[in-house]
Amino acid sequence: MIHYTLPTSSDLLELGAPRADALSIYLATEPTPEGRSLAVTTAKNAVDEAIRSLRSAERSRADQESLREQWNQIAADSKLWGNLANSLVIFLAPGFSHEYVLPNALGSKTKFGGRFDLGPLVRAVTTPQRAYALTLSSSGWNLWKATESSRATEFPLAGEHAEDVADATNRTSIRGRQLLRRLGGDEGQKVLLERYSQVVARAVREELARVDKTHQVPLFVFASEPLASMVVGQGLPGEVVTVPGAADELRPDQIDAAIRERIGGITTRRLSRIANQIGDGVAAGLAATDIAQVARAAAQAAVGTLYYDMTADVRGVLDETTGAIRLDPEGENLLAAIALLVLANGGEVHAVRPGEIEAEIWNGQLLAGLRQPLI
Structure with a gap:
């Protein structure tokens, strides 16, 4: 089944269950x-390699053909291959297949074993990828939105607003010196642009207040100077990121690419701030970095927020009832298993990459903010 939206926490828990012959394929794609x-x-090639693994393990031909059949159905799906974005995630197992087409970039990797590899997908689900954008020039402006599951598209406006600088200043043009009269030359044009930026900023605030009352979503401003500084100076909502350059000719895919190139830095700063806040709770027993402690807290539904390094490979066995762990190089990915247990118990999970979190308490592997001290 093709998905053009991200999985929910419930979906992740279902996908994370033990499953025989589970093949996970992550691909960076281009449409x-x-x-x-x-x-x-x-x-x-990933499917062929998985089938060779089954053959080497002397698994039955039926097992091999079952996986091949799932792949053949996906390979023949023209809707899937005709609507790619920046990443494709394929989960295959005998009698089971799920595909996720995503606009955000995930690294290419494959894994074949007793569970699907959910690390990169958990990151996509739990790492904010939503943003708004303003493209602005003297000849017009537009609002855009980009989400975790869709590329940048124009944001439908609810109100009636000035369309360009002439409309905002009740003039047919800002270039004709006869029309400017008392506001002539460069100084006159600057006054008109200032007025235009005020009108646009007010319109942006009104429109975004309908959908983001707490200003949690960043706003990207695509504009050349002096308009970029002028409109930002009018007090735009949320965290504002300026992308310099002419905005008139930008295509939607270029706007989307610029947003996704920069949004990671915003996410890193936000997550680092939260990690530092979690660190403030060490003395009260409300923060843990030891894997055994975190696993036990997860089983007690005591983990409110979990950070884990999605690239770390700590193998073992987790008892989901007690939280007891046993290290075993042939076991499952313990950090991912703990993350799923936290999600199952209503916690918040952030899968991070090395170097992303800058906080004194962060040990590079695991950090849990606890709802209450461990018993």
């Missing part, structure tokens, strides 16, 4: 003929 061809070939 071009060459990109589609490369994605198909890469995915097919």
Whole structure:
């Protein structure tokens, strides 16, 4: 089944259950003929390798053909391959297949074993990828929105607003010196641009207040100077990121790419601030970094927020009832298992990459903010 939206926490828990012959494929993709061809070939190679693993383990031909059949159905799905974005996630097992087409970039990797590899997908689900954008020039402006599951598209406006600088200043043009009369030359144009920026900023505040009352979503401003500084100076909502350059000719895919290139830095700063706040609770027993302690807290539904390094490979066995762990190089990914247990008990999870979190308490592997001290 193709998904163009991210999985919910319930979906992740279902996907995270033990499953025989589970093949996870993460692909960086491009929505071009060459990109589609490369994605198909890469995915097919991963399936071939998984089937060779089954053959080497002397598994039955029926097991091998079951996995192959799931792949053949996906390979023949023209809707899937004709609507790629920046990433494709494929989960395959005998009698089971799920695919996620995502606009955010995930690294390419494959894993074959007793569970699906959910690390990168957990990151996509729990790491904010939502943003608004303003494209602005003297000839017009537009609002845009980009989400975790869709590329940047124009944001539908609810109110009636001035369309350009002439409309905002009740003039047919700002260039004709005869029309400017008392506001002539460069100084006159600056006054008109200032007025225009005030009108646009007010419109942006009104429109975004309908959908983001707490200003949690960043706003990207695409504009050249002096308009960029002028409109930012009018007090735009939320965290504002300026992307310099002419905005008139930007395509939606270029706006989306610029947003996703920069939003990671915003996320890193936010998550680091939260990690530091968690660290303030060490003395009260409300923070833990030891894997055994965190696992036990997760089983007690005591973890409110969990950070874990999605690239770390700590193997073992987790008892989901007691939280007891046993290290075992042949076991499952313990950090991912703990993360799923936290989600199951209503906690918040953040899968992070090395170097992203700057907080004194962060040990590079695991951090839990606890709802109450461990018993």
